Amino acid sequence: MMDDSVHSPTRRGTPAPTLNVNFTLNQQPISLEVAPNAVLLDVLREQLGLGGTKKGCDHGQCGACTVHVDGQAMNACLRLAVMCEGQHVTTVEGLAREGELHPVQQSFLACDAFQCGYCTPGQMMSATALLNDARIGSDDAAVKEAMSGNICRCGAYKNILTAIQQARATLADDATRRAGEGTP
Amino acid sequence: MNDLTQSTLAQPKVVGQRTPRIDGEFKLTGRAGYTGELSVEGMLYGYPVAASIAHGTLERLELDEALAMPGVVDIFHHANFPRLHRSPNSMGHGDQVSEVRLPFEDERIYYHGQYVALVVAESFAQARAAAQRVVARYRQETGAISSLLDGAHDSHTEGELLEDSGTTRGDPEAAFAGAAVQIDAVYHIAAESHLQMEMHATLAEWRDDGSRLVVHESSQGVFYQRNAMARIFDLAQENIEVISHYIGSGFGNKLFMWPHAVAAAGAARELGRPLKLVLPRAQDMTGGGNRPASRQRLRLGADRDGRLNAVIHDSTTETSLVDRYVDACGSATPSFYACDNLAVSQRILALNHGTPCPMRAPGEVSGIFALETAMDELAVALAMDPVELRLRNYAHEDPESGLPWSSKQLDKCLHSAAERFGWAQRDPGIGAMRDGDEIIGYGMAACTWFAGRQPCQARVELRADGTLFAACGTQDIGTGTYTIVAQTVAELTGVAVADIEVKLGETSLPTGPLSGGSMATATTLPAVAAAVRDALSALKEVATGHGGVFAGVDADSLTVAEGALSDGERSHSFAEVLEAMRLSSVNGQGSSAPGEEKKQYSFRSFGAHFVEVRVDPSISRVRVARVVSSMDIGRAINPPTARNQVEGGIVMGIGMGLFEKLDYDPRDARLINANVADYIVPVHADIPEIDVELLDYPDFKFNEFGARGVGEIGLTGIAPAISNALYHATGKRYRDLPVTIEALLADHASG
Known part of the structure; x- marks a missing residue:
């Protein structure tokens, strides 16, 4: 029933296009190549290794991914990374300052x-x-x-x-x- | 100074004292590594494709478009996933799984959300995008069974009667028939989702040419997963390591492994690269466990003085077509009230759902809703105060086993909570208490959860740098296990909690218990204590041996205090003792297990909840305004975290009472509300005043720490206290959970 011809572990899809985005993350300027459809939450967690921002629903329903964008609380799962161009993003990793908890x-x-x-x-x-x-x-x-x-x-x-x-x-x-x- | 060697923990200094969580700073700064945010070199991402039907056959998959998407490496499904073995699925042998059917095992579709393919790609976004382009063609069949409560299953003769799950004493049918006052009612509870904040997640990595498997899993039971994976992948247990350092909670659905973990590990082996799979929320809700719906008939017979002479509790709960789960609703009933004539029965009905699993206070929370609502109905029928009815039927020994209770303070719970609540000011008339436009209802319920222990091992090291290390292969699911282990070590050594390192959640550590059933504390701490004592014994041997700082002194004469050994004149820190012999550390092993005490006593925690609801009849709105509770849990090892557990249970109970319902489409058994917005749970604005008192009656017959556990009991009894308060406010008896605004509106319209 299955068409075995489509199964090939060595096969790879087409290369992914990327876009450049520049923003300030936890007070540090950052320049990234991201997929156009990459969500800010996934970029933080998977691309930048900042796992403090959590994924609880991926639909803007639970609040676990809340970050600050230009001082406003926002769901990182509802923003494409490229939307952050020129903005200031703060995650939980940026709350403590100089080793002292907020x-x-x-x-x-x-x-x-x-x-x-x-x-x-x-x-x-x-x-x-x-x-x-x-x-x-x-x-x-x-x-x-x-x-x-x-x-x-x-x-x-x-x-x-x-x-x-x-x-x-x-x-x-x-x-x-x-x-x-x-x-x- | 007290000698900690002889400590009986009767007058502890650290145990029982407020201790901030030792893992707190990691969680609060984002540095705690939960499974979903871990990564390893060369890691791939898996994203499952889930069945969009609940009943039928997968006819074919159209994969060309998805395979051509950026970053896609492979797509696994029935035709190409490796042939694996099933787990024996035995609780006793420690290889229980949540759903015994392997992923992609056949092309039959048993439930909505069943995995039909696994897309693997270089990034999460790529895997998800490609999964959305997989086209699955099904042959859907009619006749899907959507719910025990869908109206098509009203008979108590349906389902399989479990002969070994029932109990009978006396002659309950005759006693009920002859009772002066009878209550006979049926109660329904909707299926619930655990909705733990962190979805199921697996990171599987094969090492050493595929001979060894390392799995990070958000798990409440790493050893069960290791043992099951050993059978499924036909590997020696020692060649599998399962790790779970931080868990975004579980409430029971992470006790035993689910098929996603098998899919992840199987795909990782085929591709020769590590693979991470985090379930999307919808799949977590369809195929990652649920509390099954229940239908219960409760019959109570009593004399005119309110003394129970018959209790008959018949339950039916749901299971799936691919495994067999029993949610034993009646398990607390035989021990709850003194009554000579009692029967409990249990049926299960298989339907087109993902397999149900234990959810916080499994079975008992549902049974207690029925029992404690029925008791309120009996109190109304007798025109008796419901607190008095409970005291009149007080079980001074366990009526099922005939054994005395190890320690039972339910009477004190009832009196103390009633006093703090202001129960004496209750006007028992229906709708008699008002505040402006709102009707005030007062309701109460008693509650209980069994106390159990499991076998456990632990290891403790005393180190030359002055720190201590404790290890046990149990988990901290947010209950505070890391911290109470450190408190235990601190108590017995006099070393500060800050100087104690605790490692949990690895199968390379000494075998630890499931984090479930409110058993982890009473199970783990005695083993840790034994390991501490063993390590101290090793240290004394070193100290008194040739060249030691106490050479020639009788080891048994040395005392322990504040991280030092003393012979009464001289005192040397643990570090000095070790350094004198050029040792890096000494090691202690400890183990513990339940023993003879179970033959001598019955062990249960008890409590009482008093609830105030406010009903605005003009808009059929119900709010829980106040909850006052007293809990008899033995000793709380860390009172703030224990109280936090009870308060959290109360919050979940408000959800069970008023909000939570998995909605399965009666036409095709698809789960309609598989998302966090449409499956409603309590949020900040729903939270009433909560006043929890933890009575302090250490249960030393259970273990030397006096702790019975605290995870489940707060949830039990809340839903009936709410429904009983609603009766007081409205005169309507709500026997179906959740009590939705729709139900209130319907009654308002008809009433």
Whole structure:
């Protein structure tokens, strides 16, 4: 029934065309050759070896692949890599600075705001974006609404909320301290 | 200073104390390597093509276009995939698989999503693009069985009755017939998806000219996969290594290997290159495991005082046409309440689905929904407080085995959770409690999960650099196993958790248990403790031997504290002891297994959930507003991670109660909602106030740590507490899960 003539392990398809794309990734300029249909998520994970950004659905439904593009939280699975030309992309690998965890990472650790850890990078990227988003209120209900694009199947939602609000307080304290240091 | 050599763990310093996860920083910085993001030199990518029908035959595959796509290396299917062997599929022999049929074994299509081909290409994007160009021609047949609940299977006489899965005591039929008060109701629960965040993933690499296989798999049981692969590929076990360091959770569907892993390893061997295969979400949902739908009839007979004299629990659950899975709904029922007359039966019905598998609290969570809803119905029939009804039927010993409980504090759970919830303020009238436009409903349920142990081995090294190393071939699926192993080593040595390295999830390590059934903690820690003690014994031997820092001292007189040995006058760190003899390390081996205790006691965890729902009748909206729970799990080794487990179980229970349903098309058994948007799970905005209390009654009859396990119990009992609260709010009894807005609307319209 099967046509054996089409089966040949040595056979290869036509060579793949590529496009050049230049953007800033975790504060470093980067120049890449990518397939026109390559998705940002797959380029991060497979081409650049940045596995922190997770694939949970590949359909923009779970939030595990959330990254920042020009400061906005976005699903990396819904963007072609070539769309990032000239943009600033930040992944979970870019959250910590000079070896020190970001306040959101610190509060996720302190509050045990994760279990398996697979949705966690996406949760933290959404959290850091919403903490910088003046449109989103600071009350629990507003945070829960804003975070509802990030599914945590382990169900660590209670601790995630606590961690976000703790990070908000830490960031506010840091800002106050910096302002204080700035005065003569 | 206490001597840790003599520690009984009755008054621990590290065990039982809040300890941040030792793998936390890896997970929080993106450095934890989950299977899907690993890569090796020369790696290819596999992307399966899945059947678009559920019942029929694959007539032919049209592959020319796909094979000509960029980067495509090969396409495997029935006609060219290597002929392999089936696994014996034995739990006892450790080679159980999730679906015994091999990939591409024949051209019959048994379920939607069954793999019909595997496209292999140089990149993921290329493999996916080519898979979408494979054309499969089928001869679809009518008569697909879509669901136990599709309306065509209403009879309790259908399916296969499993004679060895039932139990009977007393004369339940006669007792029920003569009971003053009877409850007789049927309960349906839809099939659910585990929907673990990380899809099934395999990276298979053949080494040494194809004589050795190294597999990275997102797995809850690396040894089971190794043993099964040895049979399937006809290799010696020692020539296969299965590795699973980080797992994006599993909830049961990663306990046993699925056919995708066989497809990946088979293709990798044929092509002579490593191959990575990450299932797309839709295929993960169709062919990567599900909790089968269940249909249960519960009959309760009681006297006017509410004392049960008959419990009859008949269940039917789904299985597939290519394997045989039993979701034992009635397994907790015989031990739950004191009742002399009881019968439990189990049937299975084979249909056109991917094979079901255990999903968190398998069987019991479904059975407890039926039992605890029926108990609420009985309380209503008796006009009795449902908490009082449960206390009146309290099982002070295990009514099934007749053995005493090792430790049972369900009464304390009921009282404590009721108190914190404010149960005494409940007005039992239907719809009697309101807040503005919302009707408030209060409901409660008791819950339980068995406590079990498996055999386990572990190894511990004390190193000259002052660090310690512990290894066990179990896994950490997100429950915190890495951390509690480190706590155990710290407890028994006095070395800081930060100086302890833990390695799990490799078949090259001492044999460890499945991460499942809430058994990993009680199984693993005693073996780790034995290994620590063995290593300390080796260290004392070195210290007291010729040239040792305690040469001539009686080894048994040395005490252990804070990472040092002491003879009462002098103290030397482990590192000093080793360096004095130019040793890099000493090694300790440990093993443990369940023993005689099972003949003396029954072991179960118990708990109680109290739930407040709020119903807005104008839009038929239900929200869970509050959950207050008390759990008797023995000792929590790491209280924050244990509480996190229970809270997560509660969240999953809200999904089971209100949202989760795999929707199979009744016409052709295709899975309609095989994606994360249409299969609804709780998100942040759905989460109520959750107040979980872990009672602290260490169960030392079970093991020296007093831990019984915590992974499943939080999920059990939530769905009935919700449905019971809905009854209180609306006067409607919801016996089918999930209770969707459609069901509420239908009742509202008719009522």
